[in-house]
Amino acid sequence: MKRIGVLTSGGDAPGMNAAIRAVVRKSIFMGREVFGIHRGYLGLINGEIKKMNLGSVADIIHRGGTILLTARCEEFKTEEGQQKAIDNLRKYGIEGLIVIGGDGSFRGALDLGKRGFPVIGVPGTIDNDIPCTDYSIGFDTAINTVIEIINKIRDTATSHERTFVIEVMGRDSGWIALESGLAGGAESILVPEVKFNIEQICDKLLKGYRRGKLHSIIIVAEGAARGFDIGEAIKERTGFETRVTVLGHIQRGGTPTAMDRILASRLGAKAVDLLIQGERNKMVGIKGKDIVAIDLDKVLSEKKEFDFNIYELANTLSI
Template identity: 70%
Template sequence: MKRIGVLTSGGDAPGMNAAIRAVVRHSIFNGVEVYGIKKGYQGLINADFVKMDLGSVGDIIHRGGTILRTARSEEFKTEEGIAKAIKNLKDYGIEGLVVIGGDGSFRGAYELSKRGIAAIGVPGTIDNDIPYTEYTIGFDTAVNTVVEAVNKIRDTATSHERTFIVEVMGRESGNIALYAGVASGAENILVPEIPYDINEVCKKIMNGYKRGKLHSIIILAEGAGHSFDVGKKIHEITGLETRIIVLGHVQRGGTPTAFDRIMASRMGAKAVELLIKGETAKMVGYSRGEIVITDLEKIKEKKKTFNMELYELANILSI
């Protein structure tokens, strides 16, 4: 393989730049040319390609977001769009592609692989909802961002003796809420995977106040309910003053943690190794400290299992 491309697709995640850097430099080290594809799959269709060199990825490992930008492409979901993308890749002599993104991005990579373009997926999403990998790029940073915010919120919650609901990202996945909730000692963690009884939530809050607690922190994944509606119900049932904090896109930004930088670097380098070896339709994952490889076809057939053991531990520790 003489020339490969790299793109980021879907939502941005801290650590994507570290992965891009690893792809570019590992390729050049092995005598392979690299083209960056801007704005994801739409960039493939528009031939928005730029040749990358060592300097192209200098001083980016610590930066959040993605220097290649990202976008969603409805056109790529059509046969005409895929045909345009493949033509552009062939016109540029690009034989393989590293796709950094989530499950939707991987579906696109799989479609390209079926049509003769070697494609390797690198999981980059703050939701950590990709199966066959313990962590995805950006998740650790997002969790730490939430924990840092909750630490500050807890100070004012104690001063005013209030209940705070902190809404975090996760329409279909409660992983950020779960991990951040455990790490910050939240009294309640509400996620879309597990139904909850608002009366039980209120009971736990009141039990805490009765034994002298000065505040209560609830971490709510956005897919588990509207935070303002939940806050209104808690106030109606308990009479306690409740405040709502919606962290929103702050969770996507910021400097990636050391863990995300190292994992992204390892994943990006392994993706290049696989392309050089002639592999395609694979995902590079992370498990028990090691880089693991999974068929992309398996990714689209399975949903990641929610960590019930950690969720139950959170309930025990928050009594």
């Protein structure tokens, strides 16, 4: 394999640039040419493909977002769109493709794989909802962003003796809420994986108030409930002055943490190794300290397991 392509797709995640950098520099180190596809599958269909060199990825390891840009593409879901994408890859002599993104991006990659084109997936999503890997690129940065905001809101919550509800992202996954809630000392964490009882949440708040607690923080995953609905329910049942903050896309941006930069570098380099070794239709991931390769079919057929032990620990420590 002499020419490798790389693209980012779906929602951006801090650390994607570090992964791009690793793909480009490892490919060149191994004597291969590497081409960047701009705007994901949309750019692949439109032929937005450029050869990359060492300078193309200089000074990007610390930047959030993705220098290759990303976009949604309905046309790629059609057979005609997929064939057009493969035709463009072959036009540039690209023999293997590395796709950095989430499950939707991987489904697109597997569609290309089923048409005989070698693909390797690199998990990049702040939601951390990709099975068969402990972490995805961007998750660590996202939860650290949430924790920083929790710390700031707690100052105001204490000063005004208020209850704050903070809604975080995660789609149908509660991982951001879970880990940021534990690290941020939240009184309650609402996630889609666990059915919550608003009466129990309010009882815990009232119990804390009676023992002199000045404030409370409730973390709500967007897949579990709307933050404003929870805020209204708490105010109605307790009479506490409640404020709601919806963090939104602020969680996607920012300088990636050291953990995300290192993870992205390791996964990107491993993806290049796999293509050169003749592997295809795989995803690279991390299990413990080891970088592993898993069939994309397996990844897309499973659901990431929620860590109920961490959830119970958070409940225990928030009494």
